Each structure stands twice: as C-alpha cells, then as structure tokens.
Amino acid sequence: MEIQWYPGHMAKAKRELKAILPLLDIIIEVTDARIPKSSRNPDLISLTKNKPRLLLLNKVDLADPVATDQWVNYYRLSGERVIPFNARTGEQLAALEDLINQVGRETLAPKPIWRLGVVGVPNCGKSSVLNRLAGRSAAQVGERPGVTRGRQWVKRGKWEILDTPGMLWPKIGDVETGLKLAWVGTIKPENLDPEELVLNLLGWLQENYPVALQSNYGLTPPEVAGEPYSVLQVIGKRRGCLRRGGEVDLRRTAELIGYDFRQGKLGAITLETTSASHVLP
Numbered sequence: 001m002e003i004q005w006y007p008g009h010m011a012k013a014k015r016e017l018k019a020i021l022p023l024l025d026i027i028i029e030v031t032d033a034r035i036p037k038s039s040r041n042p043d044l045i046s047l048t049k050n051k052p053r054l055l056l057l058n059k060v061d062l063a064d065p066v067a068t069d070q071w072v073n074y075y076r077l078s079g080e081r082v083i084p085f086n087a088r089t090g091e092q093l094a095a096l097e098d099l100i101n102q103v104g105r106e107t108l109a110p111k112p113i114w115r116l117g118v119v120g121v122p123n124c125g126k127s128s129v130l131n132r133l134a135g136r137s138a139a140q141v142g143e144r145p146g147v148t149r150g151r152q153w154v155k156r157g158k159w160e161i162l163d164t165p166g167m168l169w170p171k172i173g174d175v176e177t178g179l180k181l182a183w184v185g186t187i188k189p190e191n192l193d194p195e196e197l198v199l200n201l202l203g204w205l206q207e208n209y210p211v212a213l214q215s216n217y218g219l220t221p222p223e224v225a226g227e228p229y230s231v232l233q234v235i236g237k238r239r240g241c242l243r244r245g246g247e248v249d250l251r252r253t254a255e256l257i258g259y260d261f262r263q264g265k266l267g268a269i270t271l272e273t274t275s276a277s278h279v280l281p
C-alpha cells in the first residue's frame, strides 16, 4: 500500500512557521482529538520548545470521551498544557481563555500585548478555534489588503491573534499515521483506493467499536466479526449501494462509510490509544 506524502509541502509549512514564530508569544497548537498523536507535527514541538505552548485536542465531540481523558492525562504527564475543546460549540472556551491568561501572566506578565498564534495540520479546526478566541468570525474582519503580504492581527483585549493560522503539514512517518490522517480528512492520499482505506478503518472499528457498526448499519454480532471485506459487502447491501446487476458497489459503500465516520455518524470514536500503537489489520 502506498501513501503519497508531500515533503515539499512539509518543507514549505516549516519555513512559514519559522517566519511567524518570532512574532508570537503563545502558540496554540490545534490537533484532532480522534488522532491526538498523528495530528501533531514533531517539527512544531521542536521549533516551539522555548515558547509557551497550549495543546488543544479539538473536535472532542467526535472523539471517544474515555480515550480523550486518557490522552489529556498522557499529555499532562509529559508536561504539556493540554485542553480538550469543541470549536464548533465553544465548549471549554472559558477554560481555554483562563489557561491563556494564566500562561500569559506567568511568562509575559508586563507585556501590554500578548500575541497568540493558532497552528496545526490541515482541517483540524484552526479557523474555528481562532474565531472562538476572537469572539467573532475573524475571517470577515476587514477585507485583508494584499492577502499575499498583509498579516492582520485580530485584537481582543490584550490579546492579538494572528488571523492567518499557520498551516503545518503533518509529518507522515509511516503508513499507519498516513491512514489515520486520511480517515479524519486531513490528507487525501493519492494512489490509495477508498476501498482499501475503509477496509483498514473497518478493521479498527470491528476491534474497538463493534457496537457502532451494529447500530449504524444494522449488522449482527457475527456479521461484525467477519473479515473487513465481508463487512463492507454486507454494509453495501444494507445501504443499497448496488450496481445495476445487483452486485455491491464497494467504492460507493467505502465512500459512504468514510463520510459517516468523518461526520461523526458512527458515534464518538478515537483512532489511537496512549498505549503501544495498534497493529493494522
């Protein structure tokens, strides 16, 4: 299985991050709570080690709450200032604001202005987080003159938030990380068939969230226990994803499952555990 990864994009993202870092006082690193490890970029960790950094596990509404608690503890124990977050509803916004203010008081106290930068991999919710922090839709604040050049700061009290969130390309060290990033919609792997992608996802769901498959697709426990390929077939039949001759359209079924997962229709699911990384089926 080949996953296309993009060293060029990564290098560019790293250059851009290096350029904005000196402007920032506090880094708000946004990750996807469904993949709290794979949606972090190790470059960011090393580049920002001398700056106060907050780690947001965003999209907690889509992640398994038990797993989220474990990840929060895991990161706290490793010395991170971590906070679970739902940028769609603003849940935990007060806790995030308190944390920013606490970190600012501890590390930047006399500075009249604290500059915040929201960074993270594509699609993890940076703009949504930024808008929450800004208290409005920052993207609509003024017509940015010279989009290419101008960096605008969105002001809120003593905070100034950079309104062009830094997009950090994920570092895809292995196939498993790439798959997880693809499952949540961070990357679109070229050369990878949706069927193949979903077969791997099904393997994880069968092992860890069988009830989600039973209740969403009306599968019986023995059906859920089958090979991922046969599970795909059964779901296709149940959902009427059929070709003209009546055979299951596997590609359409795979796309449906992928969509359902990304939309949270399968329930709150986390794709990696704090214990040893799982072995792909």
Ligand SMILES: Nc1nc2c(ncn2[C@@H]2O[C@H](COP(=O)(O)OP(=O)(O)OP(=O)(O)O)[C@@H](O)[C@H]2O)c(=O)[nH]1
Pocket (backbone or CB within 6 Å): 058, 059, 060, 061, 062, 085, 086, 087, 088, 089, 120, 121, 122, 123, 124, 125, 126, 127, 128, 129, 165, 167, 264
């Ligand atoms: N369910 C849920 N969806 C969220 C949350 N935060 C953001 N989203 C959704 O995730 C998608 C991406 O959000 P953005 O804020 O645009 O993410 P981004 O990181 O700025 O995206 P890029 O600019 O493409 O890198 C949008 O559809 C948001 O509505 C969240 O906490 N929960």
